[in-house]
Amino acid sequence: MNVRPPSCIRRRRVAAWLGLVPALGAAALPMSVSAADPAPFPEKGRSIRIVLGLAAGGASDAQARFVANKLAEVLQTPVIVENRPGASFILATEEVIRAAPDGYTFMYAPSSVVAQNPQTLAQVRYDPFKDLTPISLGARGPLVLTVHASVPAHTVQELVAYIKANPGKMSYASFGTGTSSHIYGEAFAQKAGLDVVHVPYKGGADAAKDFLAGRVQYYFDAAPNAIQNTATGKVRMLAVAAPKRSAMLPDVPTMTEQGVSGVDMASWLGFYGPARMPAPVVARLNAALAQVLAMPATRDFFRQGAYEAESSSPAQLAALTRSTYDQWGDIIRKLGLAKQ
Numbered sequence: 283m284n285v286r287p288p289s290c291i292r293r294r295r296v297a298a299w300l301g302l303v304p305a306l307g308a309a310a311l312p313m314s315v316s317a318a319d320p321a322p323f324p325e326k327g328r329s330i331r332i333v334l335g336l337a338a339g340g341a342s343d344a345q346a347r348f349v350a351n352k353l354a355e356v357l358q359t360p361v362i363v364e365n366r367p368g369a370s371f372i373l374a375t376e377e378v379i380r381a382a383p384d385g386y387t388f389m390y391a392p393s394s395v396v397a398q399n400p401q402t403l404a405q406v407r408y409d410p411f412k413d414l415t416p417i418s419l420g421a422r423g424p425l426v427l428t429v430h431a432s433v434p435a436h437t438v439q440e441l442v443a444y445i446k447a448n449p450g451k452m453s454y455a456s457f458g459t460g461t462s463s464h465i466y467g468e469a470f471a472q473k474a475g476l477d478v479v480h481v482p483y484k485g486g487a488d489a490a491k492d493f494l495a496g497r498v499q500y501y502f503d504a505a506p507n508a509i510q511n512t513a514t515g516k517v518r519m520l521a522v523a524a525p526k527r528s529a530m531l532p533d534v535p536t537m538t539e540q541g542v543s544g545v546d547m548a549s550w551l552g553f554y555g556p557a558r559m560p561a562p563v564v565a566r567l568n569a570a571l572a573q574v575l576a577m578p579a580t581r582d583f584f585r586q587g588a589y590e591a592e593s594s595s596p597a598q599l600a601a602l603t604r605s606t607y608d609q610w611g612d613i614i615r616k617l618g619l620a621k622q
Contacts, residue, residue, distance in 0.1 A: 454501055505530070
């Protein structure tokens with residue numbers, strides 16, 4: 283026998299379905315608000331990590347720490363730099379990729395990490411376009427062709443002539459096989475028709491040690507390191523590998539100016555987070571970084587190392603990443619350096 287519930291109970295069921303019962307409505311309200319209005323970023327007192335795939339003490343580390351200090355002031359929350367050196371930035375990149383995409387972990391990385399390493403290093407397992415979120419450009423700066431003082435060359439032409447007079451006897455250093463300094467070195471050798479020996483190292487610090495000792499004769503190095511090494515009197519700067527002269531090194535001509543074209547790709551650094559970061563978080567970080575990078579103190583600090591602080595929108599960094607990847611891809615294939 284079916285017994286219909288009293289009309290008052292039926293009305294309460296309908297009311298509950300429509301969310302009109304006061305007790306149920308009050309309980310449902312906070313749930314709908316929290317779903318539509320996420321927690322503010324950053325949460326007060328929660329630390330942000332900037333991961334860097336280089337050892338402490340270098341130029342990029344100094345830049346990252348300067349930005350971190352200023353970013354902490356802008357966001358009113360702690361910002362720390364975590365060094366994860368080794369494996370051509372692969373360890374640092376993979377750590378960022380594995381991190382929660384909540385904005386509290388991102389990296390400061392040179393263009394080689396997203397434009398060159400994925401095309402040359404077999405151990406790279408990440409896709410820079412699928413596994414990372416572009417946040418903002420950070421800085422631009424050239425690599426510099428430096429030569430040991432024992433080499434009787436003060437121009438690129440003189441270095442080319444000296445190498446050709448000593449085929450197979452000259453060597454150049456690089457940060458490692460497939461890295462930017464290796465690609466620049468191979469491009470130079472191909473364009474100038476040089477018979478030289480490539481000596482790869484595990485990083486810039488090891489390469490610089492042997493270079494300063496004269497065990498390798500020349501080296502495409504990051505501008506801040508080139509300036510520092512030149513100050514020792516043991517090396518000379520011959521050229522910047524960039525489309526135009528550096529404002530901080532106005533007396534150092536480009537490779538093209540000295541007769542070797544095709545080795546003029548400018549390098550840069552950018553901020554990237556894990557994939558699937560929420561758009562509002564990316565926008566907040568982008569705005570804060572733009573504010574920091576526009577500060578006169580930041581610009582002055584970067585210029586001391588021959589870099590120009592420069593921000594961008596996430597879309598602009600994504601486009602720059604793609605264009606740089608494609609440009610280097612052409613060079614890498616022509617040099618036979620593409621990973622198998």
